[in-house]
Amino acid sequence: MSDAFVQLSDLTLSYGKSVAVPNLDLSIREGELIALLGPSGCGKTTTMRAIAGLLSPTGGTITIDGRDVTRVPANKRGIGLVFQSYALFPHLTAFENVAFGLRLQKLPEAEIKQRTEEGLATVGLTGFEKRKPAEMSGGQQQRVALARSLVMRPKVLLLDEPLSNLDARLRLEMRTELQRVQKETGITMVFVTHDQAEALALADRIVLMKDGKIEQLGTPADLYARPETAFAAEFMGFENIFKVEGEEIVTTSGRLPLEARPESPILAWRPDAVTVGSGPHEGRVAACSFAGAHREYVIDSALGPIKADAAITLPEVPLGEAIRFDLPLATARGLAA
Amino acid sequence: MNTSMRHLANWSILGLTLTFLIGPFLIIILAGASNTEYLAFPPEGLTLKWYLKVFTVESFRASFLLSMALAVFGTLAALLLGVPAAYALNRYDLPMAETVRTIVAAPIIVPGIIVGLALLRYMVVPTGVTVTLALFMAHTALVLPYAVRVVSSSMTNLRADMEEAAVLLGCSRLQAFTKVVLPNIRGGVLAAFILGFVTSFNQVPVSLFLSGPGVRTLPIDMLAYMEITFDPSVAALSALLAFMSLAIVFTAERLLGFSRYV
Ligand SMILES: Nc1ncnc2c1ncn2[C@@H]1O[C@H](COP(=O)(O)OP(=O)(O)OP(=O)(O)O)[C@@H](O)[C@H]1O
Ligand SMILES: [Mg+2]
Numbered sequence: 001m002s003d004a005f006v007q008l009s010d011l012t013l014s015y016g017k018s019v020a021v022p023n024l025d026l027s028i029r030e031g032e033l034i035a036l037l038g039p040s041g042c043g044k045t046t047t048m049r050a051i052a053g054l055l056s057p058t059g060g061t062i063t064i065d066g067r068d069v070t071r072v073p074a075n076k077r078g079i080g081l082v083f084q085s086y087a088l089f090p091h092l093t094a095f096e097n098v099a100f101g102l103r104l105q106k107l108p109e110a111e112i113k114q115r116t117e118e119g120l121a122t123v124g125l126t127g128f129e130k131r132k133p134a135e136m137s138g139g140q141q142q143r144v145a146l147a148r149s150l151v152m153r154p155k156v157l158l159l160d161e162p163l164s165n166l167d168a169r170l171r172l173e174m175r176t177e178l179q180r181v182q183k184e185t186g187i188t189m190v191f192v193t194h195d196q197a198e199a200l201a202l203a204d205r206i207v208l209m210k211d212g213k214i215e216q217l218g219t220p221a222d223l224y225a226r227p228e229t230a231f232a233a234e235f236m237g238f239e240n241i242f243k244v245e246g247e248e249i250v251t252t253s254g255r256l257p258l259e260a261r262p263e264s265p266i267l268a269w270r271p272d273a274v275t276v277g278s279g280p281h282e283g284r285v286a287a288c289s290f291a292g293a294h295r296e297y298v299i300d301s302a303l304g305p306i307k308a309d310a311a312i313t314l315p316e317v318p319l320g321e322a323i324r325f326d327l328p329l330a331t332a333r334g335l336a337a
Numbered sequence: 338m339n340t341s342m343r344h345l346a347n348w349s350i351l352g353l354t355l356t357f358l359i360g361p362f363l364i365i366i367l368a369g370a371s372n373t374e375y376l377a378f379p380p381e382g383l384t385l386k387w388y389l390k391v392f393t394v395e396s397f398r399a400s401f402l403l404s405m406a407l408a409v410f411g412t413l414a415a416l417l418l419g420v421p422a423a424y425a426l427n428r429y430d431l432p433m434a435e436t437v438r439t440i441v442a443a444p445i446i447v448p449g450i451i452v453g454l455a456l457l458r459y460m461v462v463p464t465g466v467t468v469t470l471a472l473f474m475a476h477t478a479l480v481l482p483y484a485v486r487v488v489s490s491s492m493t494n495l496r497a498d499m500e501e502a503a504v505l506l507g508c509s510r511l512q513a514f515t516k517v518v519l520p521n522i523r524g525g526v527l528a529a530f531i532l533g534f535v536t537s538f539n540q541v542p543v544s545l546f547l548s549g550p551g552v553r554t555l556p557i558d559m560l561a562y563m564e565i566t567f568d569p570s571v572a573a574l575s576a577l578l579a580f581m582s583l584a585i586v587f588t589a590e591r592l593l594g595f596s597r598y599v
Contacts, residue, residue, distance in 0.1 A: 054501050075504045087502040091520040100516075101506030145502075152506060 005030035005065055005188055006051065006156055012059035013046050013212075020046045021212040023060070028156075030065075031186040033179070035199035037235065038209035044192040045084060046212075048158045051190070052081045065155060080149035084160040084192075086141045088133040094120065094144045095129035101152045119151035120144075122181060123174070138165040143174070150181060159191035163198065175202055196235055200224060208232055230266055230335050238268035238333060239307040249327065254302035256281055256327070264334025269327055271296065274308035277317075279326025285317050299325055362579055369573030376569050387573040397574065399551070400558035403469075404538055407554060411476030412484070412533035416526060418477070419484030424518065426485070427492045442482045449542030452479075457546040468549035475543050480533035487532060491525020492518075531589045535582050 004027035013021040021043040028034050036044045049055040051062060053074030061070045069077055088097050099116040107115075120126055123143035133141050142165050149157055162178070163171045179202060182189050193199050199206050200220040208215045208223065208231075216223060216232045227233040230241050242249045247261045257280075276297060283301035290296075294309045295316060308325060317323045364378055372382030391397060422441065426434055444452060452475065461471045495518060503513040519526075544554040553561065555578075563571050 052505060054505075073504075074501070075507050075509060079505065081502070081505050083498050083502060085496065085498055087496065087498040089499060089503070089517055089521075100503070104507040104512075148502075148506070 003029055004063070005032070006190075007063040008047075008051070008060065009063070010060035011047075011050065011057050011062065013043070013050050013055060014058045015046075019058075019212070021050075024212070024214065026207065026214065026217075028188060028190065030188055031182075032188055033182050033202060033204045034188075034190045035203035035206045036190060036192045036209060037194075037196060037199045037206055038215075040194070042209045043212040044209060045160055047209075048081060048160055048190065048192065051156070052079050052158055053077045054081075078155045080152055080154035080157040082142075082145050082149050082157070082159045082162045084164075086133075086145040088141055088144055088148075090133050092132070093129060094125060094131050094133075094136070097133070097144050098148045098151055100148065115151050116147075119147035122150060122177065123147045124177075139167065139170060142166065146174075146178075153185065154187065156188045156190065159189065161192050161194070164194070171198075178202070196237065208235060225333075227268070227333065228336055230268070233268040233333060233335055238270050240269040240271070240274060240327070241335070242267055242303060242327075249303060251303045253304040256302050258327070259329055262329060262332070262334060265337040266335040267327075267329075267332040268335055269332055271307040271309040273328075273331035274306060275326035275328055275331075276308045276310035277314045277324060279324050279328075281326060282322055282324050285319050285321055285323050288316065288319065297323065299323055301325070362576075365572050365579065366576045369569050369576045371569045371572075373569065375567050376572060380569075387568065387570040388577070390568075390570045391574045391577065394562070394570070396553070396558055396562070397555070400553045400555040403472075403552065404555040407472055407476045408534045408537040411473055411537050412480050412530055414473070414477040415480035415484040415533055416488075416529060419481050419529065420488050420522075420526060423485045423488040423492060424514070427489060427495070428497060438485075441485050444478045445482045449479075449540070450545070453543035453546035456543070461547065468547050468552045472544060472547045472552070472554070475547060476537045476540065479540060479543060480537050483532050483536060484529045487529035488522060488525050491522045491528070495521055527592075528589065531585055535585065538578075539582070 006026075006028040008024050008026040011021065011024040011026075012019060013024075024047065036047065038044055046055065050057055053069070053072060057070065061068055063069065064077065064079070089100065092100065095116055098119050099112050102112045102115055117126070117129075120129065123146050125140060125143055125147065128136065128140065128144075131140075133144070136144070142162065146159070146162055149159075159178075163174050166174055175198065178189075178191075181187070191202070200223075203220055205217065205219055206223050207217050210231055216228055218226075223232065224236055227236045227238065233241055242251060244250070244258070244262055244265055244267055245255075248255045248257050249267065272294070276299075281301065283299035283306065285297060286300040286305060287298040288295055291309075294312055295314070297308045297310055297317075299306045299308055306325065306327075367380045368376055368378045369387050370383045370385065371377045371380030371387075372384040373380075422437070425431065426437065431437065456471055456475055460466060460474075461468060499517050499521075500508075500510075500513040503517045504510065508516060539556065540554070541556045541560075544557050545560075548554070548557050559571050559574060
């Protein structure tokens, strides 16, 4: 823990009497890019607000760069936050929004101008200096908000779904840009996302949250290949998750035998881990969609629907026809109960 | 009803409304221009002498200045109290918010005569504060409800996270207020000022009780003048004041879309 740059210890965050985040422990290394991933309402924003100093914890401590900042006011922490709602200043132009923090520091005008223009260029908004927030699209506003925080060169930059309002192309572009800025400046970043692909692509480590608690924490490769719980597996794209009883898979609609008795009480398969076109079991095609490199089948089986990807070389099986499949133990991920 | 009849009905309603709104104004303008020694309508002959005489009446000049001062400083004081109050009511989940709103609105709900009498009976008489001070306090209180309401309505779109963003960029809470909140409610504050000014300037019932030797607001002074003299100069003065109010509201509307806030 000695190399922790941001350290949350036993942090409890509440709104009145209701506890949103109980007893959270998390340590973030300097220069790390952390993704906070989790369903709506799991406490991502709440945790960010606490780190930023906008929400006083009801218990526990926050340490940044070796200094206990639990009681340090938000404007003295040197932390940037890009709000989920952008929170731009409507009366100021894009330029003045970005320059706002620099002006407060009473920097020389030339430096303010240079850093602000640099910031706007980083987010691809050169030429938008004179626009007011109301005259910009959601994505552009989001990028102004990002630039406004970046130019402050904060010790820690928190981003609450910074890319949620961008179209696919811009999103990819900003993602790369964010990664570049992060590597260049070495700013420690924590960003919130709903999108597991984004978390996997961007983060050094992913914190998967559920109901205010950390469900699993690890590198993208770790989480992708080795989710530990059904919740984590579901988030990482394991679409077929089943309970095991003895040597059988059991669901409310029926059961299927396995080739051997597995060690885990729950087994999960990604769609591409399911064998299609051959195997001991038979189901009917409930849906089939073309996805470029493969076909995505929904197979109506004794277990209920099973999602399975089939190679494009396999001839398409028409809707309603019988299709053979297998849930091989070899490609299954075993999960804790 | 067929369309042409409906049109006729609409136009008549519009016409009647305008007549009742503008009619009295026209009557006053014309009555003030009557070339007679007494108020007359329709005017008998036209002259500007009553309009000019208004400026020579000594007591009018003094009471105009008092009314102006009351309207300006009373409204400023009301804003000084009202802006923070509106901010607090909007921003924080105050336990007594509804009660506070009701208390603040009280001076417009309670009839002015009662407010004036109460101030005289329970403040001026027992404590011996000067009538001017009592007037100032009364006008502040009367304008306060408008200030709170108008400023409040300009704050409803102001999200708390803007101030939080400002704080994270280095502002203190107070700086966040002056640099982010105030510029965004400027229109509302100006609108509240104008509304407050006009309300205070035209206020009669409360001021009626709060006048002393040499201390009279302009409307009260006009009443007093009419008890002695019955020449058309009071009508002329009324017309001038109406023009003043109109000019203020018109400018405000052109400058900042005043009617959005009221
Ligand atoms: N101001 C508030 N007052 C009371 N409860 C709140 C408040 N803000 C959030 N909560 C509650 O705290 C919990 C966590 O909310 P939070 O905003 O941190 O979720 P989130 O993970 O950011 O969700 P989303 O992905 O939808 O933004 C939720 O149950 C929410 O209802
Ligand atoms: Mg959130």
